[in-house]
């Protein structure tokens with residue numbers, strides 16, 4: 405019987421693994437709860453009206469159309485039985501495996517306050533991005549028709565919680581939207597009076613970057629009209645306000661960019677996990693007691709030089725590539741490759757139009773040139789010529805015209821309480 409590899413998750417790690425198994429002589433079943441592979445690093449641009457959903461996501465079936473050895477299933481996995489080597493799907497059916505690869509990513513974590521999610525959505529899926537986009541645009545619309553000045557001000561107050569790359573990128577574009585894109589279109593309000601707060605509990609923004617780059621990011625955001633509040637934990641979020649420390653601020657739009665928690669793969673496997681729920685794997689990226697089970701990407705805890713590999717797209721892709729080489733070696737009866745080592749190529753983040761920070765260790769860059777390098781790097785990593793062209797043209801158009809093309813309010817609000 406042909407060896408059967410079941411891969412759960414068609415994100416960066418899962419898809420890279422499947423690509424790496426081309427011609428390996430095994431049968432692959434790729435299961436994902438969504439029908440698309442998503443380029444998460446540009447999600448914030450969908451949330452802030454710069455890009456459309458189809459520009460950063462691709463149907464998995466289409467991506468793998470030339471791979472007759474791969475079967476794609478749209479299904480949610482709910483469990484794994486390691487004894488019978490079967491994966492359970494939400495509809496109750498099971499899929500048997502010879503080798504299992506779990507690459508199910510992470511979700512946002514609310515540090516014990518899951519009740520905040522309805523009022524402070526995080527950014528992980530296309531649905532999250534369109535929810536945030538709708539709330540941002542509706543807030544300006546509601547301010548335009550508000551007769552009560554307090555209500556108008558609350559609608560023009562935006563809180564972004566979390567000063568990592570996603571929070572910084574969101575704050576920069578929301579500021580661009582309020583200050584450059586929208587002012588000429590509203591009559592009753594001046595969108596430039598919008599208050600955009602970026603709230604970070606730690607002492608500085610972009611804590612994984614060099615301190616100088618954090619300072620640059622904070623100054624660049626402040627120049628754009630963002631209020632940067634560091635060392636200030638959020639203690640409460642509700643429909644009408646956010647409480648920073650003990651100070652309540654009336655606010656109708658809150659975005660969560662503060663923490664992540666791995667998918668529940670550790671529970672499915674009954675395996676040891678770290679505090680973020682990531683499964684502890686060995687240097688071959690398998691469970692220490694079960695070499696047939698690989699765990700990759702944001703769901704895995706693996707270390708290089710004593711440090712945990714970060715939750716980044718290149719790290720997930722490197723793990724996918726590596727796990728494919730291990731499976732190929734086993735199938736061919738060859739010696740296993742050397743243990744996995746993550747190669748870090750640097751950190752990048754944008755701060756809105758024409759400003760970015762790049763931290764490649766010794767090589768550090770800020771400003772307009774960094775922004776262009778950031779843009780070219782991201783276009784390079786998109787899938788297919790159509791997406792690269794579409795995103796490149798959209799960015800150029802937005803840069804020259806100061807317009808954001810994807811400003812449609814679609815669907816009704818469903819997630820919010822009250």
Ligand SMILES: Cc1cc2nc3c(=O)[nH]c(=O)nc-3n(C[C@H](O)[C@H](O)[C@H](O)COP(=O)(O)OP(=O)(O)OC[C@H]3O[C@@H](n4cnc5c(N)ncnc54)[C@H](O)[C@@H]3O)c2cc1C
Pocket residue numbers: 412413414415416417418435436437438440441442444445446447448479480481482507508509510527528569570667700701702703715716717718720752
């Ligand atoms: C807003 C945002 C911005 C980011 N920006 C950057 C950046 O600028 N640079 C960078 O390097 N990294 C960035 N990242 C991190 C990067 O996207 C992740 O590290 C990377 O996606 C991890 O890849 P993965 O394959 O482990 O998981 P993912 O890419 O998250 O893929 C997981 C897949 O598993 C599927 N899945 C989950 N649970 C189940 C289930 N139960 N059943 C079936 N399928 C399931 C999901 O639908 C998904 O397709 C960003 C992340 C976010 C959210």
